[in-house]
Amino acid sequence: MWIQARMTFTTALRETKEEAGLGTEHLQVINSFVQELRYEVRGKPKEVLYWLAELKEPGTAVTLSDEHQDYRWARLEEACTLARYKDLQDTLRAAQRHLEAQQDKQ
Template sequence: MALRACGFIIFRRLANPAPPPDNIEYLLLQTSYGEHHWTPPKGHVDPGEDDLTTALRETKEEAGLGAEDLRVIDGFLQELHYEVRGRPKEVLYWLAELRDPGTAVTLSDEHQDYRWARLEEACSLAQHRDMQDTLRAAHRHLETWQDKQ
């Protein structure tokens, strides 16, 4: 059975003169273990917990951002499949906007750094192709979603 994890692609809008979506930055956390890779907040599903609850719990634990800080964006759910130490893993990502762009990020011991980055920098930090594709898909979704607002 595959390991299952859930999390959020979190973005914030900057109050700068750039038109949307160029005013968007994504949150990436740098792990304090292994190769110190960069990833959005995510974590394993606890027994009896539903996927969205896991994503919210892990985001609160890893970044200090709770449900009250986030607005989940309709119509985006990305599922990634890959192997970790020879075991299959699946990760579900929702897309969420940080309601107040100035809200502080508070890291857990699992992470040593965080960064808000525009799309191309975020993709460069993410390194893994499937994560880059997920970030680009989120960005495309925001472009079409903003047109409907």
């Protein structure tokens, strides 16, 4: 699961709650991974930070806001196909490498 925000971690948590119905009680944030993406939207620069998190209980229901139509859980390559943008695909792959490195340490 991705948590995203423009400014702060607190904003990211608020947005995740508003858009997916998932609060801090549902998430285990992996603080050792944060990725920043910079791009333009309608000619204006945008910076977005992504934090990595997992559900504490895998069966937790996602409740989408009116801003979204659908969601799905996907393996890495499917997620990259859905993401479409190279920088977001690179972020997904970096998160996968990070998780694998964390597992190797254990």
